[in-house]
Amino acid sequence: MLHVLRRIVLEVGAAGNLTEALEIIVRRVKQELAIDVCSVYLRDPDGDDRRLLLMASEGLNPEAVGHVIMNAGEGLVGLVAERAEPVNLENAPDHPRFKYFPETGEERYHAFLGVPIVHHRRLLGVLVAQQRERRRFDDEHVAFLITLAAQLAGAISHAELIGEVDNRREVLQQENVQIRGIPGAAGVAVGQGVVAYALADLDSVPDRAAASVEEEERAFRQAVQAVQDELAEIRDRMESVLPPEERLLFDAYVMMLGSDSLVNGTVERIRGGRWAPAALRDTVRESTRNFEDMDDPYLRERASDVRDIGRRILMRLQSHVRDPEEFPGRTILVGEDVTATQLAEVPSERLAGVVSSRGTGSSHVAILARAMGIPAVMGVSDLPVGRLEGRELVVDGYRGSLYIQPSPELLEEFRHLQEEERELADGLRALAQEPAVTKDGHEVPVYANSGLLADIAPSIQSGADGIGLYRTEVPFMIRERFPGEDEQTEIYREILQSFDPRPVTLRTLDVGGDKSLPYFPVSEDNPFLGWRGIRITLDHPEIFLTQLRAMLRASQGLTNLNILFPMISSLAELKGALQLLQRARDELLDEHYVIPVPRVGVMVEVPSAVYLAETLARRVDFLSVGTNDLVQYLLAVDRNNARVADLYNALHPAVLHALVQTAEGAHRAGKQISVCGEMAADPASVILLLGMEIDALSVNVAALARVKWVVRSFSRARARHLLEQCLTMEEPAAIRALLDNALVQAGLGGLVRGAGRA
Ligand code: PEP
Ligand code: MG
Helix, strand or coil, X not given: CHHHHHHXXXXXXXXXXXXXXXXXXXXXHHXXXXXXXXXXXXXXXXXXXXXEXXXXXXXXXXXXXXXXXXXXXXXXXXXXXXXXXCEEECCXXXXXXXXXXXXXXXXXXXXXXXXXXXXXXXXXXXXXXXXXXXXCCCHHHHHHHHHHHHHHHHHHHXXXXXXXXXXXXXXXXXXXXXXXXXXXXXXXXXXXXXXXXXXXXXXXXXXXXXXXXXXXXXXXXXXXXXHHHHHHHHHHHXXXXXXXXXXXXXXXXXXXXXXXXXXXXXXXXXXXXXXHHHHHHXXXXXXXXXXXXXXXXXXXXXXXXXXXHHHHHHHHHCCXXXXXXHCCCCEEEEECCCCHHHHHHCCHHHEEEEEECCCCXXXXXXXXXXXXXXXXXXXXXXXXXXXXXXXXXXXXXXXXXXXXXXXXXXXXXXXXXXXXXXXXXXXXXXXXXXXXXXXXXXXXXXXXXXXXXXXXXXXXXXXXXXXXXXXXXXXXXXXXXXXXXXXXXXXXXXXXXXXXXXXXXXXXXXXXXXXXXXXXXXXXXXXXXXXXXXXHHHHCHHHHHHHHHHHHHHCCCCCCEEEEECCCCCHHHHXXXXXXXXXXXXXXXXXXXXXXXXXXXXXXXXXXXXXXXXXXXXXXXEEEECHHXXXXXXXXXXXXXHHHHHHCCCCCHHHHHHHHHHHHHHHHCCCEEEECCHHHHCHHHHHHHHHCCCCEEEECHHHXXXXXXXXXXXXXXXXXXHHHHHHCCCCHXXXXXXXXXXXXXXXXXXXXXXXXXX
């Protein structure tokens, strides 16, 4: 059974569109279960959301497909949808809810089994099996259909979004299609989609019209020739290494390239007006499907050969690099997994926004986008990447939403928002040089988070009181090997000097989890609970000592260095780190460097550190709360997983109580505590942090002025009062509402818009 299920899912995955996918499902299910009818009904995107439309059937009258509609509360299919659970009947016509549709020819069937297709708690449709004889489908049949429906739900949801549910109408042609993701970088942008796709990945090739059919055909034929030559060369090279029967494979490849189906199929599509990569993508899909349908396992395997050849041709086609002039004036870069290099390829004056299917606000690309002041939306799991080339898009980086084909009204709304943004930014600019002091005179400096040298200038201009978090892993990530001591010293020195005498907090290397170094791969089942941050650097003292020495050397003659240890979960780890720091300093003193004593801090981002706050604080100069990780570990919600992003909430009462406890622990030890996770950039949360008497905040540059505005607009006493109220509340949404209201009352209504995550 498992084998059959897998095969069906694979076949469906290879289908070019939803109609084809549904046809495969009904045909294969009917065949595998040896039943008389298999049908799929999906929610009718044209009408009432609860209406179900017969989308595919093997067994019912073909004319009924696309026509039979079940209204809400109608028929057995409607019953399955209402209950969102399977309905298994021996004799369907006996059931009071049975409804007869003459056009289906359904009267002949007695046994009925319907299972719901559900995606993220939302009903998408119903999968139905019917049989002429009277019988109850057995458990195995039910289990089979439930499993299949669950596996197909994601694919259907995606197809629904990209407009394939309704063949008669391309949903993406509609206005204001909204797709939700996760906020990556604040701001709003209107622009034109440009798809960034991984080279040689056929599936991510976007649809595009051929600018010149002749040119596309010529490029394609050249690419085919180049691959043919390349394969012939490989075959010759392998002559001495492989036995003749294995070398046949390459002959087969060369033959496939000469075959009509691949070359002519692609050329035909090009002549139909598509650009070569998309024509190739569709031809390869068609051809692999034909192979996959074959019974002979050897021939089925040939599907992967076709895909391989397709990728090779694609690579040749892509040797053309996009000219900077080809990027539209307001480029919205969209992709499955937008990388920092793809971002860097777009001339910065043309880059207006970024949208990525993978990743979240903590991804490198999002950090880069924030540093550049470009709105970004991440984790848009249903992103129809291939359909966005050239489309007009609106990126709402506050709420983490993308709008496709915005209507003139929506555009107007966003233009208005942008205008307000500009006004707000102009107003806030004046705040840059003002101190971050609460209304009752408590100074709560607002520092900047950083990780790129390019951030330095904007950080200084934005009026940052210093750097509260410099993520040193970023310079490690963009190199091809560990940077050496001198190289690191130079990077750290530049940032320390730029801010002197304002404090700069350099965090020691925090790789692992979602941040990997290309030259130091770590592969684990549970990377966030694995070898990460301080755990790695303690196990590799040679890497750690090099970094600590570089930090200390960089601080010569300056007094603003703070060193911060990430991911501390026990006192033993802190002691280990402090020992190595001491050793690095001793070594440098022996080498006659004059090194001031740095301030040292511990990040509180693992729940155990919350309970150890006082103990840890006694051994260092300050604590810094990394709420990005603390929230994920407290709530057991992967910060990078878009599927559970709704559950990730810094205003969860458990998080608030943990923060209060941490702040109290630090203060009992007589030490300062700051917050450097994204929570500190959320205006509503800032009120609570002020109430907890957090001593400093560190936020991304784009949020700096707003946060300063909040600090200057509240007294600590008022903030404490609001905190006390919030601590008695049970629901994050209610807490958010109370705080938003407080912001509005304090005249900061303009900030509420960007806040809403709870
Ligand atoms: C955090 O976890 O809140 C933090 C600031 O560190 P990072 O986002 O780099 O893990
Ligand atoms: Mg962290």
